[in-house]
Amino acid sequence: MDQSQRKSELLEKYMNNSCTRQEFDELFDLLKQSDNFDDFDSAFKSHWDDAPNTATPKPANWDDIQQNVVMRLWSMRRGRVRIKYFIAILLICSSALFLFNRYQKPEAPVYQTARTTAAKTKVVLLADGTRVTLNANSTLRYPDDFNADKREVYLTGEAYFEVFHDENKPFVIHSGKLLTHVLGTTFTVSAYPQLASPLNVTVLTGKVAVKHQQANALAVLTRGQSATMNQGKTQFELTKLKNPEDAIAWIDDKLIFENADLKQVATVLSNKFGVNIIIKDKQLANQRITAIFQGQGLQSILKAVTKITHTNYTNANNSTYTISTN
Template sequence: MDQSQRKSELLKKYMGNTCTRGEFDELFEMLRQADNFDDFDLAFKNHWDKASQVATPKAANLGGIRQNVVMRLWSMRRGRVRVKYATAILLICGAALFLFNRYQKPEAPVYQTAQTSAAKTKVVLLADGTRVTLNANSSLRYPDNFNADKREVYLTGEAYFEVFHDAEKPFVIHSGKLLTHVLGTTFTVSAYPQAASPLNVTVLTGKVAVKHQQANALAVLTRGESATMSYGKTRFELTKLKNPEDAIAWIDDKLIFENTDLKQVAAVLSNKYGVSIIINDKKLADQRITAIFQGQSLQGILKAVTKITHTNYTTVNNNTYTISTNKQ
């Protein structure tokens, strides 16, 4: 296809409101550099003949705006107003480019997925400057670019978010039944799929709104506040942390348990190390401990926990662990 045919084809697509963004940019550049507009004459004439037979679309419609633009240009062309015509077509195309950007339906975003394995963390930098640190056995689905009126990502597991502030584009995290909505702040979200793992949001700075969509529960949190929804519950349990930074101790491979029941300890260890930890006694599961572990193996932590609680643990293929009051 020669240059003349390409010009005519692009203009025809433009006037028919079927050109892509790339084709529109190509046409605009051709018009900007053109010494004359003879190559566009046939396309203009054909459109003029068709447009004269139909009613003028409403001005609020982008296709209608383009038709009115073309009809005026062709009228000017027929009058041989060469200089004004050349100037007008550039100005109108510039306006059309603005309208194209304003009214064109955004292209579907392209998503990427970041994942972590057992006992590993990963930092993900999003297109808007937001920094996300994934905890072990977690995944984050996010777009290459945020081109809508809000920034949305999808989390499974746990992550620490340092959200870049943008008042015009709220940041929304989908994590199972949990919906977290912010403008710019730092906080953690824990939403592992296992039933034993409670849903949790803890705020380090700023303000966060969190909603459980099934229970229709809503909480607004500020620094140091934490909202937890345990399995089978319909309300958030709200707590105030003395040291909010403890919520991200896992970034430094540190686990902090402060008056935490063994059921929750087992859930945290299971998620971190990608194993199954079973407590076969309800009374034992409710027993609470306070301890800090850093840089230790799972076996080392279990030895310490069972020593504190005067229990024992057994393992099957280093994948399933059982904590029991009965000595084996």
Template sequence: MQHTNRHTELLQKYMDNACTQEEFGELMELIKNSPNPEAFDQAMKAFWDKSGEKDLPDGIEWSKMQRKIKLRLWALRRTKVKLAFATVILAVFCIGYLWKNRTAEVTAPVAYVTQHSLPGKTRVIVLADGSKITLNANSELTYPQVFNAKTREVYLKGEAYFEVAHKTHQPFIIHSGKIKTQVLGTTFTVSAYAADQPHNVTVLTGKVAVKDEDSKELVFLTRGQSATTEKGAAKFKLSALKTPEDAIAWLDDKLMFDNTDLKTVALKLGNKYGAHIVVSEHLAHQRITAVFQGQSLPGILNAITRLTRSGYKANDNTYTLY
């Protein structure tokens, strides 16, 4: 019994990376000089039970792992390669230990954080991997506290500018409505305020893959390229910006409209200020070119009505242009 307890003690120290050189040598000698594989059964079983309480997937359990270890050990014993015998028993045991504990980690609930930006305000969020996300006004980002999966996945409602930390083996994925955007490390914007509005991805640096989860269409975008969903359309509307930085003018509290119809202007203003803006059918297709910076919603609407020779009325949080 005392001999078996020493097996267990040394195995525990080895797995905890707390084994001295002398203790490691002792462990090797105990394994090499064991008269048969069963001599180590009790020590390994004790350590297996201690390594985690969750069941492994696909019915993997100690009895099955034990049989595999014994087969490997008996094969090595017949070759009389004692060093390989000692190495393999530890390697197999370590794999079982890491596999069991990794499974417990993967199946553990992921802790998510949700952050919001207020109407008319932006908000900067720095994630655990060093990625920086700036939320446009009236937006929401949900993300895990720690990225411990094979991918880094976040969920966006609204609009945001992403500066993603490069990680070759851990792609960054943004879920925004029916659009999924995947990158390794780059800068781009994603706009997805409401299901009935166009969703957009615009790249400033690097390359991204954008997929429509409904139609399964996949496009790749590089600097200055933009993909937009259109209601009822099975394909993205692709376009190119002469100045990609215009897509993030909102970082400086700017609203830029270049020959933009009032229906689209109303959507952008409503998203930014968290308001409902209605445009009469007569005005919906009228276009304006203007830049607004640091102005209130009533101030912008006053300017628009002067440009279009129209008027507006307010009722609580609803504004009607006529």
């Protein structure tokens, strides 16, 4: 290959973004040493004619730069000098643009926050098509767009997730000390901030990995499996549900307690009705019940719960209830 062909080949490779660092240096050396630029003309003209008119990123206004360069070049007298400087400036500008795109920091995501109050639920549609249903007294913080290599959201409270499958971008939920990692599936996460409230993940479809960051406990769950981390424990309590859809019964205003202890019942009722339910006796708090309630008010549910557990409840004011054996 003669030098004329080599010049044309190197310029063509550079313009197609396929030259190596060594070839790039060789091209610059040829530009600096050459007195005859006709060898570059065919490759340059072909690339210029075929180049799309694309927008360039901010903050550099490359259109203005190009226009300014062209005006200066056409004011020059000698055509070969015009080509020489045009190519040199084009390479410099292209290199600057490449470095700008290569090393600029990604923009910080803009987050939105969705909240629910007592006795209210809300559906939130995320940018990737994921659907999140928030239970009462819950908060979801999520980005406008998922531009990073994973999709991350932040939950306080309880939510049902229907995650859009994307094997290239795992979906991660931060909920207190729980970290839930999925690709695409349906599941619930319960992480209310109350001290006595257990942390729970229940899978309806697919597979979910859940980790408790403080205890360093890890569990991988499939359909119908539930992982619960109780206060003071270092391992998940794993259970298998007969009907996994019971975990989202609250969406239909239904409460299903299956072998749930009384402190769990108190937490659910407190969040649903926006009250504070106190269980005076620790042993009583561990007593378990199985019951289903739908469309019933707080007073009606408390009467049923205390009847099942052979206890009583008192109402000191409109927002505080106490369950005891007295």
